[in-house]
Amino acid sequence: MGRSSMPGEGTRSRVRHADRPDGDESLYEGEDGDGSASGASAAKASADGPGRRSGARGRNNRGRNARSTRRAPKSGKRRVLRWGSAVLALLILGAGGAGYLYYEHLNGNIRKEDLTLGDKRMADHKANAAGQTPLNILLIGSDARDSEANQKLGGAKETFGAPPLADVQMLLHLSADRSNLSVVSMPRDTMLKMPKCTAPDGEVFPASTGDVQTNQSLGRGGPGCTVATWYELTGIRIDHFMMIDFAGVVSMADAIGGVPVCVSDNIYSRGANGRGGSGLKLEKGTTYVKGEQALQWLRTRYGFEDGSDLARAKAQHQYMNAMVRELRKGTKLTDPGKLMNLAEAATNALTVDKGLDTVKKLYDLAEELKKVP
Numbered sequence: 001m002g003r004s005s006m007p008g009e010g011t012r013s014r015v016r017h018a019d020r021p022d023g024d025e026s027l028y029e030g031e032d033g034d035g036s037a038s039g040a041s042a043a044k045a046s047a048d049g050p051g052r053r054s055g056a057r058g059r060n061n062r063g064r065n066a067r068s069t070r071r072a073p074k075s076g077k078r079r080v081l082r083w084g085s086a087v088l089a090l091l092i093l094g095a096g097g098a099g100y101l102y103y104e105h106l107n108g109n110i111r112k113e114d115l116t117l118g119d120k121r122m123a124d125h126k127a128n129a130a131g132q133t134p135l136n137i138l139l140i141g142s143d144a145r146d147s148e149a150n151q152k153l154g155g156a157k158e159t160f161g162a163p164p165l166a167d168v169q170m171l172l173h174l175s176a177d178r179s180n181l182s183v184v185s186m187p188r189d190t191m192l193k194m195p196k197c198t199a200p201d202g203e204v205f206p207a208s209t210g211d212v213q214t215n216q217s218l219g220r221g222g223p224g225c226t227v228a229t230w231y232e233l234t235g236i237r238i239d240h241f242m243m244i245d246f247a248g249v250v251s252m253a254d255a256i257g258g259v260p261v262c263v264s265d266n267i268y269s270r271g272a273n274g275r276g277g278s279g280l281k282l283e284k285g286t287t288y289v290k291g292e293q294a295l296q297w298l299r300t301r302y303g304f305e306d307g308s309d310l311a312r313a314k315a316q317h318q319y320m321n322a323m324v325r326e327l328r329k330g331t332k333l334t335d336p337g338k339l340m341n342l343a344e345a346a347t348n349a350l351t352v353d354k355g356l357d358t359v360k361k362l363y364d365l366a367e368e369l370k371k372v373p
Contacts, residue, residue, distance in 0.1 A: 107347075107358050109344070109348045110359075111352070112351070113222050116224050117197045117198045117200070118196060118229075118231070122238065132176040132177055136236060136237060136238050137172045137241065139172055139242055141166070141167055141168025141244060141298070142166060142218060142246075144245050145161065146161070147247065165216065165219065166214070167188045168185075168316060169186045169214065171183065171230065171236070179372070183320065187313065190214040192229070194216070197221035199220075199225075200224075205221055224241075239355070242351075242352050242356070244350060248348070248350065253290040253295070255344075256323060257338070258289065260287070260289075260322050261282075261297060261315075266283055267303040267304075268303065278297075289319075300312060
């Protein structure tokens with residue numbers, strides 16, 4: 001941008017020269033940029049010449065007109081280049097300004113919270129022999145019914161306004177040498193001791209005296225408390241968290257354009273009494289699920305295997321793997337419109353820690369994940 005502003009300054013300087021006595025003439029000489037105005041000046045000098053050829057004044061005029069004729073083509077070209085540079089600079093600055101505003105708009109979409117709100121500070125990573133460190137990201141699916149969209153998708157009116165639960169918890173591990181990536185899920189009904197957590201508004205939740213379900217951690221101070229709970233249980237350093245709710249899943253699935261999932265039998269997710277369940281209906285084989293159907297897939301428990309959270313976790317892993325494959329195909333990334341839709345959906349859908357609170361930081365994380373074969 002520093003260089004782009006320079007042609008504009010040159011243009012302003014050139015216009016000021018027009019205030020000099022011969023300035024107006026030189027401006028008109030270069031008007032059409034192809035030398036034709038300079039040709040007109042030469043014709044005028046030739047017409048005036050015969051009557052004044054013998055006098056000093058005539059010689060002075062001829063000399064002045066000759067100098068003007070020689071300079072004009074160069075002056076015209078310079079002026080065209082300078083005006084062109086000024087216009088180009090204006091376009092670049094305008095586009096850059098719009099791009100910056102859109103970048104800031106996307107950053108403003110992202111919700112951020114503190115990484116850990118427990119009492120313990122996480123230990124640092126241990127580097128491998130090459131000085132590389134792994135990367136651990138906690139992925140959280142919230143069942144919050146805190147908005148009209150989430151209430152519509154979540155049903156269960158008796159839960160409206162209740163503290164959110166972390167019904168999906170997956171720890172994504174990226175190896176230090178970036179050669180492999182693995183995911184482990186913690187079932188929501190896992191019983192454990194809760195650490196002391198402090199919510200963003202300052203409310204303190206004391207450590208539990210007995211075992212409670214792990215999904216309750218989210219209502220005890222937000223995703224930071226879920227991170228603290230994992231660390232308390234496993235001792236594994238967690239670098240980042242990313243949380244998504246019902247509406248976020250639906251918008252992301254739509255922006256991606258569908259994710260292929262495969263089942264060995266027809267699926268209809270209903271409880272043993274014919275009630276409950278996510279309502280997912282699928283025919284045997286592969287189906288591209290998106291929108292609300294994608295959410296049904298991720299929430300389905302009764303439709304898979306023994307109807308447990310373990311079976312649901314397998315389905316969630318299948319969905320994630322398929323989603324990553326779809327994104328790595330790059331089909332959405334070659335279409336600016338679809339890419340913008342994806343950027344809008346992703347930044348609106350996610351709540352992240354403050355280490356991932358800009359598009360640039362999320363992009364850098366994606367670049368790290370892309371290193372895995």
